[in-house]
Amino acid sequence: MSSNNRLPVVPTVTVLAIIKARLLGATKGHQLLKKKADALNIKFRKVLAEIVKTKTEMGKTMKESAFELTQAKYAAGEHIKHTIFDNVEAAQVKVKAVTENVAGVKLPKFQYLNDGSESKMEMTGLGKGGQPIQNCRTANIKAIQLLVELASLQTSFLALDEAIKTTNRRVNALENVVIPKLENTITYIKGELDELEREEFFRLKKIQANKERDLALKEAEQAMALMGDAFGGGGSGGSNLVDGDHDEDQLFTS
Amino acid sequence: MGITEVGPIAFYTWVICSISFVLFLYGVNISSTSDSFIDWGYLYQLFAFVDPYLLSGLGVSMAIGLSVLGAAWGIFITGSSLIGAAVKAPRITSKNLVSVIFCEAVAIYGVVVAILLATKTETVNSLENGDYSASSKAAGYAIFASGATVGFANLVCGVCVGVVGSSCALSDAQNSALFVKILVIEIFGSALGLFGVIIGVILSAHARFKDE
Amino acid sequence: MADPSATNSADGLMIAVIADEDTVTGFLLAGVGNVDARRKSNFLVVDAKTTVPDIEAAFKDFTTRGDIAIILISQYIADMIRHLVHNYTKPVPAILEIPSKDHPYEPEKDSILSRVTHMLG
């Protein structure tokens, strides 16, 4: 399993250092993203609460403005709507798109704009029902302002939603994939390095033992030779170094 | 309210009445001389030689003619309103036929009186000087006056019943409780014609063309 | 997320309306309406004679025009073209479902609000 969830690296000390640095970066990033997600979430919650509030308010405002229209129609007659339709020329009410920055996320916001130009609508209903018509107009402008606000909120909501999703994906990716992977890699590298160390130790031990044995043998031979010289010349005892005992190869691995 | 607002008919009636009144006064003031504006002596001769039969005939025709005119006038005033009102309230037609019948009654008065008068009418021969006997002249005038009385009484009575009947139809269509109340008014209006008839009958009662 | 067309943003973007006659009348009275030289308007009156393809066409037109920032659409009309509204994800122009006077506002149906309530739990 560990082989699956780790980076394919050669377990060396250098690599270990690199991975460790990456892990550090990932943790830091994770923390930061967590913070960003929190900030966005706070904003998001605020936007949500406001959307719910504004939406209910919108229901009320729209109802009011619809009723104002009823009053206008009551006073000025049903035909007034045709007059209104025919008086449409250029929009006076517009919106401006601006952006707001929340934790590095650009949120589009709309601003209500009224170019204030003298409108033909002002004269509508001059002879009959002018007042309710103007009331209706004011009510509808109010409704529009509210709707623009709501549109901003809604767009913010969508943008925030997207941003939060991305951020959360990143946080989760860091938390659940990258960091475990790095950690696994570190553990793996550490394990491998330990193994190597242990092998080396064992080998050193072995060499030492061999060396000690050889030394002992050599000493014994020397003692024998000394004794042979002393006891009969050493013609036969003059052992040849070359065809002496088999000298084992010394193995230096690694 | 200027004089033009009164309406042309009223205006002309007023003019004609005032002119004839002035002429009448003028005639009365200087009646003694023969070259007066109105020569009353000559006028007497003119009327004295009129055949009583002509007068009675005129009386009969006025009795029936004016009564029928009044009745017809009343019926069309009532009738047009009745028909219009009955479009939305068909229930009123049978009840409001009473108004039409009242108008019709006016014509019947006229017919009755006319028959009465016609049966009295006889031909008389004139005297030698072209004059007629006093009694036949009186009978002629009586029948003429009787006819005129009945005729004019029935004319206005018919119009009156017609106008009230029209209102009656309109009110009944709106509120059926009003019918009886307005009917009472209509009955009063209708009685007017009867007054004329009574007087007419009394007037002609003693008319005798020939001295017995 | 950027402005769809830089040229128009200076003097503002328009608000488009797809709604029943009375609602549109109200908004026109407020001065939302715009009819340009080519007789193209930024509102659509939906009555008994308006067909769903008409609404769809207008919706698509408004979403792609570039000089419109907000589209107000009556909720019952949004229901007619729900598939389009649901699949629409761009933030600008923003789609806003509004109540109409004879169709009381139903928050459950609103694409956005259903998500909102879902998130608030």
Add this chain to the structure above:
Amino acid sequence: MYGFEALTFNAKDGYLEALVRGYRSGLLTAGDYNNLCQCDSLDDIKLHLGTTDYGNFLQNEPSPLQVSTIVEKCTQKLVEEFRHMRCQASEPLATFLDYLTYGYMIDNVVLIVTGTLHERDVQDLLQKCHPLGMFDSIETLAVAQNMRELYRLVLVDSPLAPYFSDCIRSEDLDEMNIEIMRNTLYKAYFEDFCQFCQKLGGTTAEWMTDMLTFQADRRTINLTINSMGTELTRDDRKKLYPAVGLLYPQGQQGLAASEDYDQVRAVLENYSQYQTIYSKMGFGETPLLDKAFYEEEVRRSIGSLDLQFHYGVFYAYLCMREQEIRNLMWVSECVQQDQKARIYDGIVYIF
């Protein structure tokens, strides 16, 4: 001279007078309105209207009923009744009835003219026109490209031609604000109608003068109040006042100079007839006069029914029927928008 009318009126107009009174009895009563106010949905209203004079006029409508459909159907009923009467009418009642439609005609012409300036589709425009204000050549109104041509080709044949020629110069036609044009035409129409009624004489003249005086004054007051704070100057405002009515000319001088409600009120206080109107105007606040005016109009209309043998009933009937349509619209809208609390605010009881 009332008597002479009683003698001759019915010869031509008796049937129609009775007929219009019959139509009048079909108007909804306070009881009907009370029942309508209890309705919870438009279908309830439809059901209830079925029991009244309206009958089954909504029967064939598809179920999601619209307020505009109700209003349209009611208007259609009014138009049918009116047309029926117009067809039966002989002179001078026919002309009188025509005069009643000129107001709608002005609205229609103005509608088509604006529509033409904005290059709308003619058929669409014609559908929006009030059916009472139709005249034969109205469809050709749209062929004209500019106002001068419009006048020369079409309006000259319509009954409105004198109003146009008298008060609007052709060079004005192009740049004139459409609302000002509408009100100028209305002014000419009022004056002409008043003259016509005077000419008819009798009860008709008496009652109609009274009513038209009120209507003209209402228009004057409305113009004053509605033009406050707009670009309309005092002189322009004064030009739009009809030269008839109780307020003419003394009161109009005062109103032309008025800049707020208190001044209007001060002017009106000199006219005790309008006490009901100005007592509704609070000091310093925006009054809603329309209902007060409607109530007064209905009150005067009912007065016409007390007299017989005059044409005023036709005008009164039109006013009352219009008010009834407004009432129905109000009730339906209130029911539909669930504004039951305000339902009684808009109803003007006729009977």
